[in-house]
Amino acid sequence: MTQYQTISGKLEDFVTPNTTVSELKSEIIKVGMETLNSHQKITLATFAGKFVSKYGNYEDALGVLGTVLSSNLQPFSDQMSEMWLKYEAEGKTKERIFQRGYKMADFFVTKKRVGTIYCRLKIAFNNYNATVWPYLKQNMNNIILFNVLDGLGTSCAN
Numbered sequence: 001m002t003q004y005q006t007i008s009g010k011l012e013d014f015v016t017p018n019t020t021v022s023e024l025k026s027e028i029i030k031v032g033m034e035t036l037n038s039h040q041k042i043t044l045a046t047f048a049g050k051f052v053s054k055y056g057n058y059e060d061a062l063g064v065l066g067t068v069l070s071s072n073l074q075p076f077s078d079q080m081s082e083m084w085l086k087y088e089a090e091g092k093t094k095e096r097i098f099q100r101g102y103k104m105a106d107f108f109v110t111k112k113r114v115g116t117i118y119c120r121l122k123i124a125f126n127n128y129n130a131t132v133w134p135y136l137k138q139n140m141n142n143i144i145l146f147n148v149l150d151g152l153g154t155s156c157a158n
Helices: 003-014 020-036 037-055 060-091 095-107 111-128 134-138 146-150
Strands: none
Touching: 003 020, 020 146, 037 060, 037 134, 060 095, 060 111, 111 134, 111 146
8 A cells, every 4th residue: 555545545534525624734744744654754854954944944835835735726625525515415425425536536636737736836936935946856856756747748937
């Protein structure tokens, strides 16, 4: 089982149609940290320490990340909630609801859409502080596959 599958499975037990973005964000962080192996935790802690030393805090950068992800994922989240409530009203099981949800996610998460969100992240970070994006790419390239994301064929304006 991959780490993504582990995280998804744990989040299935937590998520309801009334789960707020703030609650979900906290749970994703908690489950993510529980799922990381020791090497990944050390890498993340080292990066966080270096980032804070260079930029003073990480909350502002996380705010940029959160804003971009929220604005790009909220419409899909709304569609998922609508589907959930509809299926629940029709008496469908939670298993069936999640089957449909994963199918919807499969249609949503296309190369083009991932590339678009990636470009929006890059532009937002560059607008926030032009040194952050190169720093992220240099120091997180063993966790985030920037080479894959850069190769999606999406041309970023910034």
